[in-house]
Amino acid sequence: MTAVLEIRDLCISLPRGGGKTISILDHFNLTLAPGEMMALVGESGSGKTIAALAVMRLLPPGAVVTGEILLDGEDVVKASEARMRQLRGKSVGMVFQNPLSALNPTRTVAAQIGEAWRVHKGGTAAQARARALELLGEVGIPDPAARLDDYPHQFSGGMRQRVMIACALACSPKLLIADEPSTGLDPLIAKQIMTLIETLRRDRDMGVLFVTHDLSVVEEHAESVHVLYAGRSVEWGKAREFFAQPRHPYSEALLGAVARLGQARLQNIPGYLPEPEARAAGCRFAPRCGYAKADCAQGYPLAVTTGGTAACCLYPLSAGRAAYAEPLDKPVQKFMPQLEVEDLTVSYNGVGGWLGGSKKLPPSLAEVSFTLGRGECLGIVGESGSGKSTLGRAVLQMVGYEGAVRLNGVALNSLRGAEHRAARRKIQVVFQDPRESMNPRLSIGDVIAEPLCLKGGMTAAARQAKVAELLASVGLNAEIASRMPGAVSGGQAQRIAIARALAAEPEIIVLDEPTSALDVSTQAMLLNLMKDLAFKHALSYILISHDFAVVSYMADRIAVLNAGKVVEMNDTAHLISSPRHAYTRALIAAAPQLRTSHR
Amino acid sequence: MSNTIAASPSKLLGRALSHGTLSTGLILGGLILFVGFVAPFIYHVDPFAIHPDHALEAPSLAFPFGTDELGRDNLALVLSGGLATLIVAIPAAILSFVIGVAYGLISGLGPGWLDKLLMRVLDVFLALPSLIVLLFFASLVPQTNFNLVLLLGFIAWPSLARLVRNEVLAQRGRDFVLAAEQSGAGRIYIARVHLLRIIAPILVVNGTFMVGDSILAISALSFLGLGVQPPQESWGSLLEEALDIVALNPWWLILPPGLLVFGSLLAASLTGQGLLRLWGDKR
Numbered sequence: 001m002t003a004v005l006e007i008r009d010l011c012i013s014l015p016r017g018g019g020k021t022i023s024i025l026d027h028f029n030l031t032l033a034p035g036e037m038m039a040l041v042g043e044s045g046s047g048k049t050i051a052a053l054a055v056m057r058l059l060p061p062g063a064v065v066t067g068e069i070l071l072d073g074e075d076v077v078k079a080s081e082a083r084m085r086q087l088r089g090k091s092v093g094m095v096f097q098n099p100l101s102a103l104n105p106t107r108t109v110a111a112q113i114g115e116a117w118r119v120h121k122g123g124t125a126a127q128a129r130a131r132a133l134e135l136l137g138e139v140g141i142p143d144p145a146a147r148l149d150d151y152p153h154q155f156s157g158g159m160r161q162r163v164m165i166a167c168a169l170a171c172s173p174k175l176l177i178a179d180e181p182s183t184g185l186d187p188l189i190a191k192q193i194m195t196l197i198e199t200l201r202r203d204r205d206m207g208v209l210f211v212t213h214d215l216s217v218v219e220e221h222a223e224s225v226h227v228l229y230a231g232r233s234v235e236w237g238k239a240r241e242f243f244a245q246p247r248h249p250y251s252e253a254l255l256g257a258v259a260r261l262g263q264a265r266l267q268n269i270p271g272y273l274p275e276p277e278a279r280a281a282g283c284r285f286a287p288r289c290g291y292a293k294a295d296c297a298q299g300y301p302l303a304v305t306t307g308g309t310a311a312c313c314l315y316p317l318s319a320g321r322a323a324y325a326e327p328l329d330k331p332v333q334k335f336m337p338q339l340e341v342e343d344l345t346v347s348y349n350g351v352g353g354w355l356g357g358s359k360k361l362p363p364s365l366a367e368v369s370f371t372l373g374r375g376e377c378l379g380i381v382g383e384s385g386s387g388k389s390t391l392g393r394a395v396l397q398m399v400g401y402e403g404a405v406r407l408n409g410v411a412l413n414s415l416r417g418a419e420h421r422a423a424r425r426k427i428q429v430v431f432q433d434p435r436e437s438m439n440p441r442l443s444i445g446d447v448i449a450e451p452l453c454l455k456g457g458m459t460a461a462a463r464q465a466k467v468a469e470l471l472a473s474v475g476l477n478a479e480i481a482s483r484m485p486g487a488v489s490g491g492q493a494q495r496i497a498i499a500r501a502l503a504a505e506p507e508i509i510v511l512d513e514p515t516s517a518l519d520v521s522t523q524a525m526l527l528n529l530m531k532d533l534a535f536k537h538a539l540s541y542i543l544i545s546h547d548f549a550v551v552s553y554m555a556d557r558i559a560v561l562n563a564g565k566v567v568e569m570n571d572t573a574h575l576i577s578s579p580r581h582a583y584t585r586a587l588i589a590a591a592p593q594l595r596t597s598h599r
Numbered sequence: 600m601s602n603t604i605a606a607s608p609s610k611l612l613g614r615a616l617s618h619g620t621l622s623t624g625l626i627l628g629g630l631i632l633f634v635g636f637v638a639p640f641i642y643h644v645d646p647f648a649i650h651p652d653h654a655l656e657a658p659s660l661a662f663p664f665g666t667d668e669l670g671r672d673n674l675a676l677v678l679s680g681g682l683a684t685l686i687v688a689i690p691a692a693i694l695s696f697v698i699g700v701a702y703g704l705i706s707g708l709g710p711g712w713l714d715k716l717l718m719r720v721l722d723v724f725l726a727l728p729s730l731i732v733l734l735f736f737a738s739l740v741p742q743t744n745f746n747l748v749l750l751l752g753f754i755a756w757p758s759l760a761r762l763v764r765n766e767v768l769a770q771r772g773r774d775f776v777l778a779a780e781q782s783g784a785g786r787i788y789i790a791r792v793h794l795l796r797i798i799a800p801i802l803v804v805n806g807t808f809m810v811g812d813s814i815l816a817i818s819a820l821s822f823l824g825l826g827v828q829p830p831q832e833s834w835g836s837l838l839e840e841a842l843d844i845v846a847l848n849p850w851w852l853i854l855p856p857g858l859l860v861f862g863s864l865l866a867a868s869l870t871g872q873g874l875l876r877l878w879g880d881k882r
Contacts, residue, residue, distance in 0.1 A: 398777055421783035429781055437774040441796040447775075450792075451782035497778075504782045 002073060004175045004207035005032040005055065010067035012050055014060060021064055022276045024050050025231045027300075028067070034174065035205040037198060039218040039239070041254075042228035043519040044490075045273050048211045051228070052177050055209075056094055057084050072174060090120040093168030095197075097180040099160040103152040109136070109163050110148035116170035135166040140196055158189035162196065169200065176201065178210040182217060186383040186546055187590040194221045213519055215258050216549075219243050225309075227251055230274055230284040232300065237309025245318070247304070247311035249292075250285045257524035258549075269521040272489065283313065291315055335373020335556075338540055339395070339427075339508055343403035344368045346390050364390045366564045367403070372508065377534065377541040379555030379572070381548055381587060387564040388544045392510045395542060397424050407507070425451070428501035432513035434493030438485040444496055445481030451504035470499040473536075475529060491522035498530070502537065511543045515550060527553060548591035552576055560584045621873025628866035634859065635681035646675035647830060655844075658851050665851035668844055677855045680832040684817055687747045687827065692813035694752025695759070696806050702756065703763025704794070708771065708786045718764070724757040730819065737825040747826065751816050759805050766798045800878040804871045811867025818860045834860050 010028040013021040025047040032038050042048040053059055055069055057076055069076040071091055079087065088094075096102040104112060113135055114128030123131075129148065136144035139162040152160055161181060168176060178197060182190035198221050201208045212218060218225055218239060226236040227248065235248040246252045253269045271288040274280065280287055282297040289296070296314060303310045346365040365387040372378050382388045394401040397412055397420075404411045407423055415423055431437040438447045448467045452458055458466070468478040474495040485493065494514060501509050511530070515523040527550065534541060545551050551558055552572050559569040560583065568581040579585045650670040658665045664673035706717040733754055740746050767790075770776065776793050784792075795802075820826035821835025829836070834856040841852035 396777075396781060398780070424781060425783055427781070429778060431774040431778070433774065437778060439775045439793050439796065441799075442792075450779055450784075454779070454783045454788070500778065 003031045003070070004034050004036075004072060005030070005209065006068075006070040007031075007051075007055075008068040008070070010051070010054065010065070010069060012047075012054055012059065013064045014050075015062035021062075023231065024276060025054075025228075028228075028233060030226055030233075030236075032175070032207045032209055034207055035201060036224060037201055037208045037210070037222050038224045038226060039222035040209060040211045040226050040228065041213065041215065041218055043213055043273055043521060045230070045276075046228040047231040048213075048228050049179055052179055052209065052211050055175075055177060056088055056092055086120070089116055089168075089173070090171045091173050092175045092177060093171075093173040095161070095164050095168050095176065095178040095181050097183050099157070099164040100152060102164055103160065103167075105152055108149045108151055109155075109166075113163070113166050113170055116167045120171045131170065132166070135169060136163070138169070138200070139163070139166045140192075141166075156189075157185055158193060161185065161189075161193050165193075165196065165200070169204075172204065173206065175207045175209065178208065180212055181210060183212070183214065187548070188383065188586065190217070191220075191590050197221070215255060215520065227254070230279050231276065232284055233303075233312060234285065235309055235311040235313075241308040245308055247309055247316040247318075248285075248313045249289045249315075249317065251311070252317060253288075253290075254520060257521045269524070272491075273519075291317075335376040337371045338374040338376075338408060339372040340404070340406040340409075341371070341395065342369050342406070344391070344394055344405065345402040346387075346394050346399055348399075362564075364564050365394065365401075368561075368564075368566050369403075370559060370566070370569060372540050372542060373556075374507075375534065375538055375540055376557065377543055377555045379551035379558040380542060380544045380561055381546065381551050381558055382561035383546060383587075385563075386561045388546075388561045389512055390564075391561065392429070392512050392542060392544050395508075396427055396429055396510055425455075425504045426506055427508045427510065428504050428506035429510045429512065430494070430497045430501055430514045433517055434490050434497060435485065437497045438493065440485050442485070443481065444483050444485065444488065447485070447496060448481070448500045448503055451500065455504075466503070467499075470502055471496075473502065473533070474499045475525075489522075490518050491526060494518065494522075494526055495529070498533070502533070506539065508540045508542065511541055511545075513545055514543070516545065516547060523550070530554070548576075548587055560587065618873070618877065620869050621877055624866050624869025624871070624873050627862055628870055631681075631859065631863050631866055632685070634678065635685040639675075639678040639682050642674060642678055644672050644675040646671060646679045646832070648672070655847065655849060664855055665849070667840065667849075667852055673852060673855070676832050676837060677834070677859070680827075680834050680837050680856065681859060683827045683831050683833045684814060684821075684835070687744055687751065687833075688813040688817045689810060690748045691751035691817070692755070692806070692809040694748060695755040695809055695813070696802075698752065699756035699759030700763050700802065702760035703765075704767060704790050706760070707764040707767025708790060708794075714764070718761075721757050721761055725761075729754050729816075733816065733820060734823065734825060737820060742825060742828045744827075747817065747820070751813055751820075755809060755812060755816065759809065762801065762805060763798065766801060767794055770794055770797050800874070804875050804878075807867050807871040807874065809867075811864045811871075814860060814863040814867075 007028055007030040010025060011023065012025040013023045016022050028051055040048045040051060050059065054065060055071070055076065057079075059065065065077055067077065071087060074087075076084070076087065103109075110129055110132040113132035114125070117123070117131045118128045133144055133148060136147065141147055141159060141162055152163065155163060176197070181197065182193045185193060194217060197208060197210070200206065210222070222239045224237065225239045225242045227234050227250070229250050235242065235246065235251045242251065243255075246255055257269060269288055274284065274287070280297065282299050283289070283292070283301055286292040286296040293315065301312045301314045303312050304316050344365060345363050345367055347363040368391060370378065380388045380391060390399065393399045395405055397405070401413075405413070407426060410423065412420070412423055438444075445464070445467050448470055449463045452463045452466060467481055471478050471480060476492060476495055476499070480488065480492065488496065514530070515526050518526065530541070531554065533539060541554070543551055543554050555572050557569065558572050558575045559566050560575075560581065561567070562583045568575065568579065568584045575584065576588060579588055648671065650666065650672075652670070653662065653666050654670040655668045656662060656666045662672050662674065664677060666673055667676065702717065702721075706714045709717075733750065736750055740750070771789065771794065776789055779789060779793060817826050818833065818835035818838070821833045822839045824836075824839070826835055827833040837856040838853065838860075841849055841856075845853070
């Protein structure tokens, strides 16, 4: 049996200004058998996407590639550009993370799927259309004949991803490369997409290499796994063995950082992923590794293959890994009410005529009521479109609403002017996208000082000192204040957003998907930080998320939102152990969870 | 073995061109400003002195740009005409710019009813052909420099106002603006600290275009006799006078003012495009 894909000693460098190149991926080896489903795992910056793109030879201009990439025995590195065009699509199909930008918005899906087929196989337009119909059926588009002439925007996110998969499968490739195929989709939909890919490769005996940072997806769907860290392979092998006993300390740390349903404390991986220029000489994980010894810095360790998976570590872990999954033990606490929300209803107006006049749309939030206790964390869970972000914005007074939001007994929409502004300051917000939450033209120091400036009554020196203090409290160095937002990582940016919120001395912080744009290890650090800060500053949180695991880790109580209504609300432990509403049960079932701990 | 995938040549060319565009625009713009503001004080020749025995002579050592039909030194005329053109065109562009930015900010940040009202007023301005409006008002008031600046300034702002208003609407819902509002920021603070900084590149680029447009507008008015008034000449009026005697082929009278108006437009356009691409690259 020959491998569908065999990568031998692949090294990739990319140009970085001034004629210099930096090495992105080093000495990468991988073998994928027909019908095998392999996950390429790593955090952003690990080189996993570059490795996948190299197979299609879709690297940025100026990339220097050495080594061999054998696609069914043929070396892609040496192939001509004309030959590559044949191979792309015909031998290798590719699915991207964002299907909307990968599909042409001006052409129907039948035309796009048909084109992918005709380019390689020839045939008439009618044959191509028939093929498109067949493929749409195969990827599970309901009533495919009726949807052939629809445009990409007429499909939902999950359906678009299915169309993208149909395009990739048009010529029955032997290898499918999927770059984060389920990232950014709701958990229920993400699970369906991964299941579809799994079914398709079984039916077609097609090798699948999917790139992801989400270990729970890997455990559920992959047969084998390959973990990258800072451009080097650290561990690879059968997924079952990997999850039963990871042998590389980085793998273990990564598994410990994943939020799961019912977990007491997430593990932090200390430090940050090194920049490509600043990678350690020996084992690249050694500077952050709890098990590292002096000789770890002496050259990159060779793979140890004794038992289970192969790991590039001088001191691979054996049985008895840290029991990072502790049973859920969240005491039910009584809190003094701080924020009362009563019959909150938000309706957005539709687009009106040229002089006023607009039609009413159904409310995005309908008669939602709850109280938030002092020091409590209330989780709001729901799919996109369930109204959970609208709820957050209404509490923040960013949108108009009917009903009442009372902070310490005072209805916020009854206040005017300075009183209203002062009350609003008590409720702060941390947004999902760390890049969007800072003005790119202000320095970090200015961003954090903004609430202080707006409040007034502080000298510049006093503000500077306060900024340094806030930075320290979120675990950042004071020197970062002079940097611009473009020069910080996503995790740092989110800490800065928290520091800015704290600068306003809030009582409540609305966290709108605060970690969903971050890598697993960064997410773990941030969640732990927010827990500590809540305690230290006597904060209450409203945590909005589609990730049940994250919410259950943080929240004392959870409200489940569906179509603008609260369908269920209960203490975290009760809600998870005995969900009453069918929708809650579906969400919990779809929640990414590493089952290893329950075995 | 190694394989270098070279950068596509069109991309490299595009980058080089963008910076080439910018530098060409800036050099050309600097040249125009030099001609208008510095050269008249170096070339000390009275533009209104008449040399009857040298009327309508082609360029020579004595008269580098030749003479007109009255026997006036054409180079001196072009230089003083440049100063007369620019001291109207540049303040007018600045006035237009300020009105456009202010109108756009008020419309974009104000309450919904005000935005609707201001935008409908804007539609009226945009619907009227600006040259006709300009001619109408120019015929009502005496053409002093001050009046011309006001006139041109009040004509050219609407398209910038719409652009600013649309940008403000697009930017004011961004997370960092919402976060500032949550901490008690008012509209003026939002405009000053956040919006103006974010849209600064767009403003600079469009401001540059406006200077070019303004030079063209005052030249057109002067050409039609409603701009800078005699005895003062401007590029537009010099062109008009040369065209009166075009049958005699006085190319030395037509080319300098014509090329200077053309060059101003080109300089503004190249500088604007260059800046646009330079900032586009960074984003």
